[in-house]
Amino acid sequence: MSLPPAWESSWAAHLPHLRGIQSALGFLRAFPTHTPRIGQLDAELLDEELAQVLQEPLAKAFEGVRSSWRGVFNLELGLLIRLILYKFSIWDNAASYGASLQGLKLADTRAPGSPIRRKKLLLHALLTLGIPYLHARIRGYALSRAWPDAPSTDRRRRAWAWLTSAENAHAVLGLAGFVAFLWDGRYRTLTDRLLGLRLVPSRRVDRVVSYEFMNRQIVWHALTEFLLFLVPLVDVAALRRRLRQYLFSLRKSPYLPSPVRTLLERDSTSTSSEGEQKGPYATLPSNECAICARRAALPNLPYPLANQLAASSIIVGASVPTYPVQTPYVASCGHVYCYVCLTEQMVAAADEGEEGWSCLRCNKVVKSAARLKADDSEVVDADEEDLGDPDAVTPEAD
Structure with a gap:
């Protein structure tokens, strides 16, 4: 089916203009798909949880050698674990383990299509791992030396005031950066915004959430709560006695297997041959209750x-x-x-x-x-x- 001549002439007249728009927007082709904000935040949470899971058993091992080592080398141990994770994830594959689970990877927005340079990765590691470690160590040292309680003219007090001002400024900038991230969904942290790094999809991710596991957990939780409520109300002795009477009543059933019938008849015969059964207070004198x-x-x-x-x-x-x-x-x-x-x-x-x-x-x-x-x-x-x-x-x- 051929188009009318007027349509064909109009398309031919506007085609150069459309090609000009496409070439002008060519720099946006490096990020053709939208990256969900929740996936980027989940990647950061997964990375932090993985570091804590690996750090906890090592900290307990240090406690076994010497109990004071856990408090002394806790920051160094955390830094070492995060450096190892950084080497085998972001340095080698341009994606942390949490980002890989979310189907994301780091990309340089200032050099689309090209791998991230090693110098920028080193600077990224310094800002994300080195600076937080130095801040925690300096803050702990200042608190242990009572810098906040020093006189106002003391240089330690002025250093503590400068450190507090830097923390407040960083908190304000972090809040502004997070609000900007919620607005445009591009840069997750201040470091990523400063270096021009952002998380982009590395593969097609299906965002359909399955609630099968959650439903199973809810069912098992409800069943456990019901059993915890029911078990203390059950008289086990009476239940055992009724079950025994029911089994004895089945010993003459023709549908019962012969080994089970023989066992029940033997148990019934031994019970009747013993004469009077003995209770827990059978030896108590008869003049006592x-x-x-x-x-x-x-x-x-x-x-x-x-x-x-x-x-x-x-x-x-x-x-x-x-x-x-x-x-x-x-x-x-x-x-x-x-x-x-x-x-x-x-x-x-x-x-x-x-x-x-x-x-x-x-x-x-x-x-x-x-x-x-x-x-x-x-x-x-x-x-x-x-x-x-x-x-x-x-x-x-x-």
Whole structure:
């Protein structure tokens, strides 16, 4: 499809003018793409973090040799690390490690298309590494010699005033340079602006941010917080007991593997052949309340935690004082406890959603209790009769 003759003549008439504009703007071809400001700032932060990560283990190594070396040679160690990083990054590749991660490199705006001269790189290293080191060393020396406290006529005081004025001037110029950088996005620091160096893209960078890792971290953080909230509320002993009962109920299932079924049947047989199970207070005299003894050994603990610790072997056989039974009530397992103690434990177990409370003498589940009667033969204890304990429990008549 051919263009109208009027269009073709107009294009031919304006083409020399367009070529003149293109040749006049030829000096801008060295930076054809826009460099994001956030990438340049991130490169500087990454360089600083890398230097700190490398400096910390070396400083700890100095502490291991002599503890005073870390404070004395901390500035020199930081300067050495930054010089090494400068040699293998900016000096060799015209890009620091942080800039390389951002897809940037240093370029000389005063000599577009040509590599940066070594003299300019040396001056850049002196201004970015040498001057800050000298400033920190001079400031530390002045503070250690109390220059700010010297008389106003002393030359040390005048040197400190000059140093403070230089710091303030540098801070003001740095703020002005940063504002200019936010405006045009060209020179990141005063040194770069003075030497005509700026960061330009070294490769095509995709600025699309993926939030997959952040979402994963948020999910794991929420799960961790939930577990930290949930775990202290779980009664491990009750959970273990219910799991054991559930496994025993599956031992007759035809779908269960034969090795697992054999193991469960063997465990059930051994448990039943042992006769009466032993609790942590099985050896306590029958005229003493095991709940009172447990409370004395584990004071001020909530019911689930105290029940778990009482079931452990730490307190088995411990020497405890005498705790006579007050208002004796006999549990469904046949052991006697105080009415208040037994009622409190059964109510707490019901609040926890359990079927009953585990006896501290036989580990059987207590589902009910009744007032101790005079003709109950289970309360007669031979040790009581032999010892003649005045605090021995006496069955009460109805």
